Amino acid sequence: MSPENKQQNMKPLTAANKLGIYLPAAPDEFQTGSVSRAELDALRSDPPAWLVELQTDGPFPKDVIARKLGVSIAGLARAGVTDALTTEQIEALLADMPEWLTKERRTQEEVRAEAERIKAKDEARRAATNRPQKLR
Incomplete structure (x- = not known):
């Protein structure tokens, strides 16, 4: 073959x-x-x-659980979530919003915002270096 x-x-x-x-x-x-x-x-x-x-x-793997909860896989580990969860369990966590989940969601938002800031800064730097030079 x-x-x-x-x-x-x-x-x-x-x-x-x-x-x-x-x-x-x-x-x-x-x-x-x-x-x-x-x-x-x-x-x-x-x-x-x-x-x-x-x-x-479900039950769902950690990456799916993290995405559904709006946190990172590391955030799940910090919270001690090691088992696979079902849709029902995920919905219960979202309804109760325990302190760890609120904190990890906030952390995830901050990480995403920082990634966006860095991306915008890099794009601005690239745009500035690609700009034609003015003649004096």
């Missing part, structure tokens, strides 16, 4: 990450086998019931 015809397979963890699901909650056949790119595309275009349920109700 030529390289362009060779089927590319990925580990179940990689496929789970691409699908945004928590691997231990997936069916055993998904956890133990490899997933081809074609199979991944098929799962995305026509997801089976188990995948729809996991993507809707």
Whole structure:
């Protein structure tokens, strides 16, 4: 088989990450086998019931939990959130807004604002160096 015809397979963890699901909650056949790119595309275009349920109700991996809560993965770790959470648990946290969540959301906002400030500063610097020089 030529390289362009060779089927590319990925580990179940990689496929789970691409699908945004928590691997231990997936069916055993998904956890133990490899997933081809074609199979991944098929799962995305026509997801089976188990995948729809996991993507809707969870449990979710840390990156998805962090995004849904508006915090960083490190913020989850600082708060001691180590287990996968379901949609119901995430919604309960958002409704209660514990002190750690409020603090971590504020921290995340500050980090994003600083990243935007640096980006704007870099763009201004690039624009200034690309500006034609005036003749005296």
